[in-house]
Amino acid sequence: MLLKQKLLRFNFILDGAELPKLLTRLARQLASRSVKGAKGMAAALLKKRGQMNGKGKLTSEGKKRQALGNSGRAKDRAVKRTGGKPSDYSYNAKTNRTRKRK
Numbered sequence: 001m002l003l004k005q006k007l008l009r010f011n012f013i014l015d016g017a018e019l020p021k022l023l024t025r026l027a028r029q030l031a032s033r034s035v036k037g038a039k040g041m042a043a044a045l046l047k048k049r050g051q052m053n054g055k056g057k058l059t060s061e062g063k064k065r066q067a068l069g070n071s072g073r074a075k076d077r078a079v080k081r082t083g084g085k086p087s088d089y090s091y092n093a094k095t096n097r098t099r100k101r102k
Contacts, residue, residue: 020058022046022066029096074098 019027023042030038046052051062058066065073071091078089078098089098 020066022051022058022062025070070096
């Protein structure tokens with residue numbers, strides 16, 4: 001019964017419709033850390049952040065984050081954490097991390 005409730009809560013994932021890239025990326029990152037139910041957890045996180053609505057569609061905030069791309073989001077996190085400008089950072093796609101340029 002509990003599994004059925006979880007599936008109903010995230011039924012947009014099962015529709016066969018294309019998932020937002022932001023959701024796919026976050027689910028893949030969570031799965032790589034061995035999080036069980038990575039897609040559902042990713043959807044819940046995006047909803048909590050206000051980047052996705054209950055129907056699985058990205059909000060305006062989610063669309064902005066998705067438009068940044070992987071490197072843009074990583075640089076944005078670095079700027080929020082340590083300050084500066086996004087152009088002050090370089091991005092490593094293999095590790096999904098940024099490094100401040102000298």
